[in-house]
Amino acid sequence: MANTAPAHTAHADGADGETRRDFLLNTTVAAGAVGGALMVWPLIHSMNPAADTLSMSTTEVNTSGIAEGMGITFLWRGKPVFARHRTKAEIEEARKVPMGELKDPQKDEARVQKGHEELLVLVGVCTHLGCVPLGQKVTEPRGEFGGYFCPCHGSMYDTSGRIRKGPAPTNLEVPPYTFLSDTTVRVG
Amino acid sequence: MSTEKSTARKIFEWHEQRLPIVSFIDHAVGSQYPAPRNLNYFWNFGSLAGFMLVTMILTGVFLAMNYTPHESMAFDSVERIMRDVNYGWLIRYMHFNGASFFFIAVYIHIFRGLYYGSYKAPREVLWWIGILILLAMMATAFLGYVLPWGQMSFSGATVITNLFSAIPVVGNTIVTLLWGGFAVANPTLNRFFSLHYLLPFVIVGLVFLHIWALHIPGSNNPLGIELTAKDKIPFHPYYTVKDAFGVGVFLLFYFGIVFYAPNLLGDVTNYMKANPLTTPPNVVPEWYFLPYYAILRSIPNKLLGVIAMFGSLLILFVVPWLDTSRIRSAVFRPVYKAFFWVFVVDCLVLGYCGSQHPEGLPLILSRVGTAWYFLHFLILMPVIGWLETPKPLPASISEPVLNPAE
Numbered sequence: 001m002a003n004t005a006p007a008h009t010a011h012a013d014g015a016d017g018e019t020r021r022d023f024l025l026n027t028t029v030a031a032g033a034v035g036g037a038l039m040v041w042p043l044i045h046s047m048n049p050a051a052d053t054l055s056m057s058t059t060e061v062n063t064s065g066i067a068e069g070m071g072i073t074f075l076w077r078g079k080p081v082f083a084r085h086r087t088k089a090e091i092e093e094a095r096k097v098p099m100g101e102l103k104d105p106q107k108d109e110a111r112v113q114k115g116h117e118e119l120l121v122l123v124g125v126c127t128h129l130g131c132v133p134l135g136q137k138v139t140e141p142r143g144e145f146g147g148y149f150c151p152c153h154g155s156m157y158d159t160s161g162r163i164r165k166g167p168a169p170t171n172l173e174v175p176p177y178t179f180l181s182d183t184t185v186r187v188g
Numbered sequence: 189m190s191t192e193k194s195t196a197r198k199i200f201e202w203h204e205q206r207l208p209i210v211s212f213i214d215h216a217v218g219s220q221y222p223a224p225r226n227l228n229y230f231w232n233f234g235s236l237a238g239f240m241l242v243t244m245i246l247t248g249v250f251l252a253m254n255y256t257p258h259e260s261m262a263f264d265s266v267e268r269i270m271r272d273v274n275y276g277w278l279i280r281y282m283h284f285n286g287a288s289f290f291f292i293a294v295y296i297h298i299f300r301g302l303y304y305g306s307y308k309a310p311r312e313v314l315w316w317i318g319i320l321i322l323l324a325m326m327a328t329a330f331l332g333y334v335l336p337w338g339q340m341s342f343s344g345a346t347v348i349t350n351l352f353s354a355i356p357v358v359g360n361t362i363v364t365l366l367w368g369g370f371a372v373a374n375p376t377l378n379r380f381f382s383l384h385y386l387l388p389f390v391i392v393g394l395v396f397l398h399i400w401a402l403h404i405p406g407s408n409n410p411l412g413i414e415l416t417a418k419d420k421i422p423f424h425p426y427y428t429v430k431d432a433f434g435v436g437v438f439l440l441f442y443f444g445i446v447f448y449a450p451n452l453l454g455d456v457t458n459y460m461k462a463n464p465l466t467t468p469p470n471v472v473p474e475w476y477f478l479p480y481y482a483i484l485r486s487i488p489n490k491l492l493g494v495i496a497m498f499g500s501l502l503i504l505f506v507v508p509w510l511d512t513s514r515i516r517s518a519v520f521r522p523v524y525k526a527f528f529w530v531f532v533v534d535c536l537v538l539g540y541c542g543s544q545h546p547e548g549l550p551l552i553l554s555r556v557g558t559a560w561y562f563l564h565f566l567i568l569m570p571v572i573g574w575l576e577t578p579k580p581l582p583a584s585i586s587e588p589v590l591n592p593a594e
């Protein structure tokens with residue numbers, strides 16, 4: 001009898017015939033797999049924004065030169081930002097829209113700063129697939145709602161930068177910004 | 189006759205015993221691979237695609253010697269290749285138009301497979317690897333198109349990477365990871381160059397698996413029937429010669445474009461340097477992506493549009509099971525054959541729509557076209573397979589020739 005049993009089963013220490021050898025094999029494979037998987041993270045994370053990219057985080061602009069009805073575009077963290085000096089009519093139009101008509105309901109009051117209601121500051125990146133919408137210049141098409149028109153797939157935004165029509169799911173983003181003086185804005 | 193072997197022969201055999209590389213190639217695409225005797229010219233496009241892959245890698249390696257992957261230098265380095273580097277214009281135009289001709293070859297190759305039922309048992313895995321090659325090619329071509337850092341490169345990169353932002357919850361994190369920043373910028377260009385260099389070699393590996401999977405059952409043929417040894421001829425010299433002839437004809441078209449209309453297939457907007465402050469009025473991808481782009485834009489919801497676009501490619505993986513007919517070749521399937529051509533037209537219509545502004549007639553056409561695209565695979569393929577009465581199959585390739593029925 002003793003002769004016929006394979007050598008290592010004689011040392012069986014698991015209840016269902018598991019041996020020390022199986023245990024060693026499994027733990028070695030598991031440790032190797034976990035170690036390998038842990039190494040993947042540094043590789044993936046190296047693709048995320050690097051420290052210098054993260055540090056380019058603020059941009060200051062002078063808004064005194066923007067005439068009513070006009071806008072300026074500048075770069076913040078590599079993205080275009082729109083600053084638009086809205087007309088009375090545009091502000092009024094943005095404020096009288098019933099919330100129920102909006103795809104991404106948000107009051108105009110919540111998208112501008114108190115005392116500076118005329119200045120609309122937006123990240124000029126369509127929330128659909130990232131094109132730069134038209135409408136900063138009076139000569140550009142502004143869509144059916146008088147704000148912005150994205151030429152890529154036809155999204156239309158109103159005079160508060162809210163999505164009104166087309167495939168874009170959300171309103172144009174309002175970046176964090178502060179007024180350093182009445183005419184200087186710091187974005188970021 | 190002397191039985192004495194020549195010295196060259198002895199050296200050859202000595203080497204083959206240690207590394208049988210010549211026998212390996214001979215079995216893969218040489219005299220030891222028995223191929224059906226009735227292959228028509230549609231069977232040329234596989235080797236043409238392989239030829240284009242080699243062309244792309246060769247021209248690409250030489251372009252890379254003069255290309256600079258930096259946001260402020262990339263555009264000018266490509267212009268320098270065009271103007272100052274000896275034969276730089278030729279190498280770049282071969283690479284640029286080569287991508288188009290690579291896709292022409294592969295698309296014809298795929299439609300060939302759909303027509304002759306080459307995806308059916310026992311060739312499902314072969315078909316899958318083919319689709320993986322298509323996906324890897326699309327990724328490579330997209331990454332390459334970003335490298336010259338023109339206006340359309342930039343917009344294309346922005347739109348395509350933003351597709352991933354449609355993924356709920358983690359979408360934006362993934363997009364930031366792809367960009368390496370908060371917008372498409374220098375870090376994006378750098379990694380795209382790295383991957384653009386890598387992926388073609390992944391494709392080489394996939395092509396190897398593709399040929400391997402091909403050799404298990406052997407080539408399908410225009411009649412789609414199982415063949416006996418009598419119906420086969422050695423690949424070399426019969427098909428090596430035929431394929432070489434095909435390459436010659438293909439080169440006439442390829443170099444016709446390279447020499448006489450090198451920018452016909454491109455977009456002039458890409459000869460303007462990338463400017464992140466503006467988007468060109470009509471953002472369109474290269475022609476080989478237009479049908480998918482039309483599908484994306486036909487659906488007025490971001491997430492659903494992206495799902496439909498990727499779905500239009502992924503659905504190809506299950507085609508072997510969506511087609512319920514056991515007959516392979518459309519030659520014997522009158523109903524399927526008719527709908528196959530409708531499907532080809534549908535793809536062309538979608539391609540046209542993809543190049544137009546998504547409004548008015550093109551928008552309506554792209555909605556109908558998208559619906560038809562999925563209808564073809566999901567409804568028509570299974571239903572035609574169940575209901576159609578196929579024509580009688582010949583017993584062998586030679587039978588209809590030797591005993592014509594009517």
Ligand code: HEM
Pocket residue numbers: 241244245246247248249250251252255266280283284287290325328329330332333334335336384385387388389391
């Ligand atoms: C599957 C094979 C390949 C495809 C489909 C492909 C496709 C493309 C495309 C569409 C472009 C843009 C052309 C333009 O607008 O100028 C491009 C550019 C480029 N490719 Fe490739 N490529 C392939 C293989 C390679 C390889 C293997 C390398 C390098 C080893 C390479 C290096 C480059 C370089 C340096 C550029 C930028 C120069 C330029 O824009 O002309 N490519 N590629």
Ligand code: FES
Pocket residue numbers: 126127128129130131150151152153154155166167168
């Ligand atoms: S990117 Fe603006 S509508 Fe698609």
